[in-house]
Amino acid sequence: MKMVILIQTDFGATDGLMSASSAGSVLRGCVKTPFIKDFFFVSCVLIYFSLFVERMSVYKKLLSIIEKKKACSLILIDPDKLKGEDIKNFLQKCEENGVDGILVGGSLMMSGDFDDFILAVRQATSLPVIIFPGGVSQVNPNADAILFLSIISGRNPEHLIGKHVLAAPLIKKSGIEPISTGYMLIESGGRTTAEYISGSAPIPRNKPEIAVATALAAEYLGMKLVYLEAGSGAQFHVPFEMVKAVTSYCSIPVIVGGGIRDAATAAKMVKAGAKIIVVGNHFEDKDNWKGLKEFTDAVHGHFET
Numbered sequence: 453m454k455m456v457i458l459i460q461t462d463f464g465a466t467d468g469l470m471s472a473s474s475a476g477s478v479l480r481g482c483v484k485t486p487f488i489k490d491f492f493f494v495s496c497v498l499i500y501f502s503l504f505v506e507r508m509s510v511y512k513k514l515l516s517i518i519e520k521k522k523a524c525s526l527i528l529i530d531p532d533k534l535k536g537e538d539i540k541n542f543l544q545k546c547e548e549n550g551v552d553g554i555l556v557g558g559s560l561m562m563s564g565d566f567d568d569f570i571l572a573v574r575q576a577t578s579l580p581v582i583i584f585p586g587g588v589s590q591v592n593p594n595a596d597a598i599l600f601l602s603i604i605s606g607r608n609p610e611h612l613i614g615k616h617v618l619a620a621p622l623i624k625k626s627g628i629e630p631i632s633t634g635y636m637l638i639e640s641g642g643r644t645t646a647e648y649i650s651g652s653a654p655i656p657r658n659k660p661e662i663a664v665a666t667a668l669a670a671e672y673l674g675m676k677l678v679y680l681e682a683g684s685g686a687q688f689h690v691p692f693e694m695v696k697a698v699t700s701y702c703s704i705p706v707i708v709g710g711g712i713r714d715a716a717t718a719a720k721m722v723k724a725g726a727k728i729i730v731v732g733n734h735f736e737d738k739d740n741w742k743g744l745k746e747f748t749d750a751v752h753g754h755f756e757t
């Protein structure tokens with residue numbers, strides 16, 4: 453215990469600038485016994501790297517997952533749907549089966565307490581916890597990051613900038629990482645909650661050129677991600693052709709979500725160029741938890757189509 457405190461203080465003071473080997477040399481000199489010396493050195497290096505990884509921003513973590521695994525699998529959990537012990541059980545299954553991160557939130561909160569829920573999620577998993585906000589009240593310090601969504605497919609100023617002005621000071625105070633995201637609603641066979649609540653029209657599904665132009669505008673405005681959203685429980689997912697068109701023009705990572713219910717669809721989304729796949733509704737049914745590994749494998753490029 454004493455050793456850990458000493459090391460954390462030392463690295464904290466150097467703000468992560470000291471190299472692992474030079475840190476090791478300093479600490480090695482403090483210990484004389486050979487066995488303890490080696491053990492101490494190895495522990496220092498391991499702790500140094502674990503601290504370094506913890507400092508990496510969530511956005512950088514996502515980029516590094518994309519680089520290593522081809523694409524990133526995110527599961528969206530809804531405080532209205534996942535309750536009690538199931539929060540822990542499901543998150544444990546997510547970790548065991550290769551899920552890369554957890555999104556929390558939704559357009560509507562019908563019941564429960566968002567603060568308690570996000571705390572329960574934080575305590576149950578070491579995966580990155582990212583708020584997928586349905587409103588300003590969902591900013592919460594117990595998450596790691598928040599998708600700072602601007603609904604760029606619509607023309608409702610409240611969802612383009614209005615809510616953001618209210619949320620920005622709260623995000624600053626909470627200390628969580630905002631990830632600027634161009635959020636694009638795509639027509640998906642029926643009116644979705646996100647469309648209704650945001651008061652904005654989706655991009656027609658047969659107009660990939662509008663999606664491309666909008667995504668490019670997001671990139672040129674400096675946004676870090678583009679999210680092609682068919683909507684929660686959508687009848688039709690975002691068309692593969694649209695994903696392909698957007699990803700071939702855009703150089704920021706593209707998230708695709710809404711109406712994805714099987715591994716084969718996730719695999720095709722990745723093949724079309726999506727870098728982050730989000731599934732919510734499908735895994736709200738406990739019977740589908742057994743399909744988590746197949747889903748993450750598909751996202752990570754291990755699925756035969």
Ligand code: 1GP
Pocket residue numbers: 528681682683684685686708709710711712730731732733734
């Ligand atoms: C909704 O994209 C997410 O905002 C996930 O959608 O619940 O349909 O998987 P589903």
